[in-house]
Amino acid sequence: MKVTKHCETPQAGPMSRGSENSTETEQPCPIEYILDRISSKWSFLILRELLIDNRRTHELQEALPISTKTLTIRLRELEKYGMIERKVYPEIPPRVEYSLTPRGRNIKPVIDALQQAGEAWLSDEQVVGDS
Amino acid sequence: MKVTKHCETPQAGPMSRGSENSTETEQPCPIEYILDRISSKWSFLILRELLIDNRRTHELQEALPISTKTLTIRLRELEKYGMIERKVYPEIPPRVEYSLTPRGRNIKPVIDALQQAGEAWLSDEQVVGDS
DNA sequence: CGGCATCCTTGAAGATACTG
């Protein structure tokens, strides 16, 4: 779906906030903006793989329990949004390699944060023990 | 869907890695684990609202363009996973307030990272100008 | 006010077979 307004820049970093919204007219919420592009679990996991190293198609398929169709769709989407790059080597058999663009690498902090939050969750899961 | 294996603890922090996986038998990937719980865009946005401050139901509805049905579903889910707390004040008219639990507050770094990544994206969007 | 219940639309994903 599409959201348009709200989001008053939540915890608004330490700086900024000085001259109100002067040049920026109707900036959408950054969080929403990014979630509208990579809200799929697979997008995150694909990006995580590529953060480790470049990958060929079948390597991604082996790393993730994803169908070829969905994988292709997600890859095309990430490519379209300029997060990954698709490089085709005209060989036989075909060889395709995916890598992160600078913009793609920008989500590393997000992946890292997810990693840590997940670890924290898992460790207190063993103590508290909920579902 | 359900994933079960893979994830070799990606960029595995600086330390650890010493005694292999001794006590941990089949730990799922933390990232997957957490994404299986809050992969919905709405979950993130609800958590973001509650990170700012506690909220009543109608406040969340006003802040987010979400249907009452979906909002309730997401709230129940977050509650079930122990990320938020639901407090009912037996008044007339009814009054319900949602707040974050410690576990819920754990995802603040994730939200912050999303915020920054989104801002970076939006700012180079204006320069490069892709869809 | 908070939130079910119902109906309906969409999209995400899997499985499978097939092509260059």
Added chain:
DNA sequence: CAGTATCTTCAAGGATGCCG
């Protein structure tokens, strides 16, 4: 090997109406 095409299933979400 990489990717497309087709068919199917299922969950997410919206809209609306009703209730305590």
